[in-house]
Amino acid sequence: MAKTKINLVWLKRDLRLEDHAPLAAAAEAGLPTLIFYTFEPSQLQEAHQDARHARFIVQSLTDLAQQLEQHAIQLLVFWSEIQPLLQQLREDFTLVTLFSHQETGLAASFARDQQLALWCRQQGVDWQELAQHPVQRGPKGRQQWRRQAKAFWSAPQSCVNWASWSPVRLGPEHQAWSLKCQRLPRAWLTPVADQQMGGSQRAQAHLRHFLNEALPFYRQHIGSSNQESRSTSRLSAYLAYGNLSVRQVIQQLTAQAPSRPQSRFYTRLAWQGHFMQKFESDWRIEQEALNPAVGALWQARQAELDPSEQDRRWQAWSTGQTGFPLVDAGMRALIQTGFVSFRLRALLVSFACHHLELDWRTVALHLARLFLDFEPGIHYPQIQMQVGLTGFNTLRIYNPVEQPRHKEAQAAFIQQWVPELSPLPWPLLHQPWQLTPLEKQFYPKLDYPEPIIDSQASGRAARERLWTWQRSAPVQAWVPRLLATQVEAPSRLRASR
Numbered sequence: 268m269a270k271t272k273i274n275l276v277w278l279k280r281d282l283r284l285e286d287h288a289p290l291a292a293a294a295e296a297g298l299p300t301l302i303f304y305t306f307e308p309s310q311l312q313e314a315h316q317d318a319r320h321a322r323f324i325v326q327s328l329t330d331l332a333q334q335l336e337q338h339a340i341q342l343l344v345f346w347s348e349i350q351p352l353l354q355q356l357r358e359d360f361t362l363v364t365l366f367s368h369q370e371t372g373l374a375a376s377f378a379r380d381q382q383l384a385l386w387c388r389q390q391g392v393d394w395q396e397l398a399q400h401p402v403q404r405g406p407k408g409r410q411q412w413r414r415q416a417k418a419f420w421s422a423p424q425s426c427v428n429w430a431s432w433s434p435v436r437l438g439p440e441h442q443a444w445s446l447k448c449q450r451l452p453r454a455w456l457t458p459v460a461d462q463q464m465g466g467s468q469r470a471q472a473h474l475r476h477f478l479n480e481a482l483p484f485y486r487q488h489i490g491s492s493n494q495e496s497r498s499t500s501r502l503s504a505y506l507a508y509g510n511l512s513v514r515q516v517i518q519q520l521t522a523q524a525p526s527r528p529q530s531r532f533y534t535r536l537a538w539q540g541h542f543m544q545k546f547e548s549d550w551r552i553e554q555e556a557l558n559p560a561v562g563a564l565w566q567a568r569q570a571e572l573d574p575s576e577q578d579r580r581w582q583a584w585s586t587g588q589t590g591f592p593l594v595d596a597g598m599r600a601l602i603q604t605g606f607v608s609f610r611l612r613a614l615l616v617s618f619a620c621h622h623l624e625l626d627w628r629t630v631a632l633h634l635a636r637l638f639l640d641f642e643p644g645i646h647y648p649q650i651q652m653q654v655g656l657t658g659f660n661t662l663r664i665y666n667p668v669e670q671p672r673h674k675e676a677q678a679a680f681i682q683q684w685v686p687e688l689s690p691l692p693w694p695l696l697h698q699p700w701q702l703t704p705l706e707k708q709f710y711p712k713l714d715y716p717e718p719i720i721d722s723q724a725s726g727r728a729a730r731e732r733l734w735t736w737q738r739s740a741p742v743q744a745w746v747p748r749l750l751a752t753q754v755e756a757p758s759r760l761r762a763s764r
């Protein structure tokens with residue numbers, strides 16, 4: 268008997284039903300279609316992954332399954348590598364087209380995609396990868412990026428005509444494919460109190476609230492550690508997993524009356540595509556310095572350091588026990604909640620890589636596992652800039668003690684996340700090592716480490732080292748070539764209808 272011809276929609280970092288080009292294309296194609304997500308063991312074992320990411324995905328899939336049920340469509344969730352899964356589906360069906368979004372991912376998912384593309388060609392399956400970001404593959408006219416990005420975000424959303432959707436009729440032998448039947452690890456199923464929950468309906472509700480209530484205050488508190496987490500959008504995790512598309516956000520934003528906060532927020536959103544394009548154009552920056560000459564200098568310096576001292580520093584930084592209250596508060600908040608502001612992310616990187624001289628790759632991996640919103644296309648270009656691996660960006664070495672304009676907000680943040688210091692008055696809260704012997708008598712139970720380094724000396728040494736590197740002839744020799752491949756900054760992009 269002839270097998271039923273079907274199409275497939277493979278969900279990845281696009282866990283929503285609106286503005287979804289693969290779903291819209293599948294609805295239009297008309298064949299019976301399966302919508303599926305698969306937890307791929309090889310990708311789950313990849314070093315950047317953490318249970319918090321999987322938990323967010325499960326929450327998003329549960330939300331999608333509920334929405335699809337309203338259209339009498341089942342969401343299938345598998346636990347399998349993609350290729351064996353498709354092979355298995357081929358036993359029951361003839362696979363015509365596989366629709367998915369194009370992914371700007373890590374080396375592991377890129378390798379998987381290359382193998383899959385080959386398999387699809389060999390098996391006669393038409394794999395259509397559609398864009399969800401204004402990211403171009405291959406070296407195509409980067410000077411045009413800004414104009415093309417703007418056109419991409421203002422293009423009509425891809426709407427799915429559910430009335431014309433043709434579901435695949437599944438027999439009882441296929442019921443084990445449903446989300447309810449998957450034996451997922453318990454840690455993925457239990458929400459964590461301080462961590463944002465996934466799901467496109469939650470994302471939509473949050474976006475509405477942000478645009479209607481909070482946008483006027485956007486960036487009013489930029490730079491302050493805890494307040495910023497209330498006055499920026501907190502959309503990053505929703506965007507990273509595609510609970511919302513950037514286009515959806517931009518179109519709702521630009522439907523509002525023009526204002527300065529609107530324009531600032533638009534520029535931030537545009538940075539996302541800008542950085543993803545950089546990563547797509549030069550994906551080796553997951554492992555290597557963008558500027559090879561800086562990379563060589565880094566390697567040489569790392570070889571000079573004492574491994575046991577570096578291990579001690581790593582243990583202290585990665586667990587929030589460095590003796591620098593703001594740094595420790597940032598790390599502990601991140602471990603617990605999966606989120607810290609841009610400023611704190613930059614401070615954590617600066618302290619780790621410039622003051623402590625920890626290996627930037629290990630630092631990047633640790634943060635990736637902790638960021639609930641981990642997005643390789645933003646993360647790695649940011650790491651390269653903050654660590655000074657490009658050879659042309661401004662060097663950023665932050666003072667780990669305090670950023671003076673925001674002392675009060677930072678004091679509250681430290682009290683929340685380093686509670687052992689909360690009895691101390693400001694400014695000792697920022698610098699507990701300045702307690703005099705007499706003052707120490709008043710806080711006999713204070714249990715907080717001494718500073719792991721002299722931050723003034725380490726800051727001075729880092730500045731000298733990095734500027735010497737940046738000005739050196741081998742580093743400068745690379746700069747014109749690198750700048751030629753870099754996409755233009757979106758700073759002149761403006762929100763307009």
Ligand SMILES: Cc1cc2nc3c(=O)[nH]c(=O)nc-3n(C[C@H](O)[C@H](O)[C@H](O)COP(=O)(O)OP(=O)(O)OC[C@H]3O[C@@H](n4cnc5c(N)ncnc54)[C@H](O)[C@@H]3O)c2cc1C
Nearest residue numbers: 499500501502503535536538539609612640641642646649
């Ligand atoms: C070392 C380092 C690593 C980072 N890694 C990530 C990451 O893995 N994932 C991630 O989403 N962001 C990352 N960022 C960027 C930024 O810190 C977060 O996007 C932001 O703090 C998220 O909060 P929000 O959603 O409230 O942002 P908002 O300020 O409200 O911005 C809205 C959206 O714009 C985008 N955006 C904002 N700032 C930037 C930026 N500087 N670069 C690129 N896109 C931006 C994000 O999608 C964000 O959700 C990193 C920054 C640094 C310094």
